[in-house]
Amino acid sequence: MAAACEFRVKLFRNLPKYLPNTYGWAMSPARLFSARLRTVFEDVGHWALSTWAGLKPSRRLPQQASPRLLSVGRADHAKRQELPGKKPLSEKKLKRYFVDCRRVLVCGGNGGAGASCFHSEPRKEFGGPDGGDGGNGGHVILRVDQQVKSLSSVLSRYQGFSGEDGGSKNCFGRSGAVLYVQVPVGTLVKEGGRVVADLSRVGDEYIAALGGAGGKGNRFFLANDNRAPVTCTPGQPGQQRVLHLELKTVAHAGMVGFPNAGKSSLLRAISNARPAVASYPFTTLKPHVGIVHYEGHQQIAVADIPGIIRGAHQNRGLGSAFLRHIERCRFLLFVVDLSQPEPWTQVDDLKYELEMYEEGLSERPHAIIANKIDLPEARANLSQLRDHLGREVIALSALTGENLEQLLLHLKVLHDAYVEAELGKGRQPLRW
Ligand SMILES: Nc1nc2c(ncn2[C@@H]2O[C@H](COP(=O)(O)OP(=O)(O)OP(=O)(O)O)[C@@H](O)[C@H]2O)c(=O)[nH]1
Numbered sequence: 001m002a003a004a005c006e007f008r009v010k011l012f013r014n015l016p017k018y019l020p021n022t023y024g025w026a027m028s029p030a031r032l033f034s035a036r037l038r039t040v041f042e043d044v045g046h047w048a049l050s051t052w053a054g055l056k057p058s059r060r061l062p063q064q065a066s067p068r069l070l071s072v073g074r075a076d077h078a079k080r081q082e083l084p085g086k087k088p089l090s091e092k093k094l095k096r097y098f099v100d101c102r103r104v105l106v107c108g109g110n111g112g113a114g115a116s117c118f119h120s121e122p123r124k125e126f127g128g129p130d131g132g133d134g135g136n137g138g139h140v141i142l143r144v145d146q147q148v149k150s151l152s153s154v155l156s157r158y159q160g161f162s163g164e165d166g167g168s169k170n171c172f173g174r175s176g177a178v179l180y181v182q183v184p185v186g187t188l189v190k191e192g193g194r195v196v197a198d199l200s201r202v203g204d205e206y207i208a209a210l211g212g213a214g215g216k217g218n219r220f221f222l223a224n225d226n227r228a229p230v231t232c233t234p235g236q237p238g239q240q241r242v243l244h245l246e247l248k249t250v251a252h253a254g255m256v257g258f259p260n261a262g263k264s265s266l267l268r269a270i271s272n273a274r275p276a277v278a279s280y281p282f283t284t285l286k287p288h289v290g291i292v293h294y295e296g297h298q299q300i301a302v303a304d305i306p307g308i309i310r311g312a313h314q315n316r317g318l319g320s321a322f323l324r325h326i327e328r329c330r331f332l333l334f335v336v337d338l339s340q341p342e343p344w345t346q347v348d349d350l351k352y353e354l355e356m357y358e359e360g361l362s363e364r365p366h367a368i369i370a371n372k373i374d375l376p377e378a379r380a381n382l383s384q385l386r387d388h389l390g391r392e393v394i395a396l397s398a399l400t401g402e403n404l405e406q407l408l409l410h411l412k413v414l415h416d417a418y419v420e421a422e423l424g425k426g427r428q429p430l431r432w
């Protein structure tokens, strides 16, 4: 099927001519990146299109073209990529699978009891105490697993494995195995409203409940003044805790915008994520993360956050609960519907809501994306928006794919700046 073909678009050496270099980007002539997506800009004459299977001679690149690679997707093409016969899950169903809060009762395993018995052998009257100790109960440990994307697989109660009882002939009981609970990256563990752990990196572990210590057998109590102790102790019960797990989606970039601004359409256009798109507000009910692939196996994770409206911090619309997913995003993309009158008010409102949620959140590195440039009223609003904001705005259309390459390039610039800053602080940058 033609739509399923992988396309690669070769970007000419003279790309800066067509992309306004208003960000002062260092447009390196070297290979910049290639995003593994399917659609191309057929309307840009200076872009040539090649597929591995069958090149149209008229569309072949000229010999002098540099081998810089770039490709981007287009929302309407993206829709056709869905596998035939496999119906995508509706947003409502997806929401059921996406759980970002969980209350969990965790109980460590109980310790095994110590044994009380005496050595018995023919012709050996006083064999002495030989009761072994009980095994320790197993801990319950929360462990970050990159494959787990929501807290839906986390149960409401976990009971750790108990240790075995001690036996005769100085046999010690086996300790209970550790019970691992897999949680997604970005899980916050709270107890009584207090944050006790922040599992933000792959492989992070937190001991949620300690296993109880095993009891002592009577052999343990053997002493010079007591050669035949009968005392043994029971195992201790495991620790019990009620924990609140909270997921904060971890992605490089977070898309923030009013409902219907086209965030989901944009994510579909630049990545393989498939959030639902519809013309009614609050279509998206849970965060979606899409991966944008660049050359050299570099990946940038972009999160589509449900729509935010004015007064979200007072629980209007879907409320501000989703803003916590933005907290972990390293940089933001403010998506504005350019076809609406006075689109700059959207940016102001979004920044205000972010600021009300957490001070300084709106100051994160960000870009302003003006979507729906294909509509005639949007074109008229663009210069006004630029004047009001006094900064560069990336005007594009998620529907037609117009100017998506500028967003992809800027995304890379933001990502590179983040990586540099993290390395400068001696920290490992987030890798998807
Ligand atoms: N003309 C035009 N329509 C667009 C464009 N992008 C999105 N739309 C339309 O805008 C409507 C809303 O798009 P969505 O992607 O669902 O918007 P959203 O921001 O994810 O909305 P919520 O999930 O409700 O927050 C849909 O009908 C899209 O087809 C665009 O670039 N041009």
Ligand SMILES: [Mg+2]
Pocket (backbone or CB within 6 Å): 263, 264, 265, 275, 276, 277, 283, 284, 304, 306
């Ligand atoms: Mg949406």
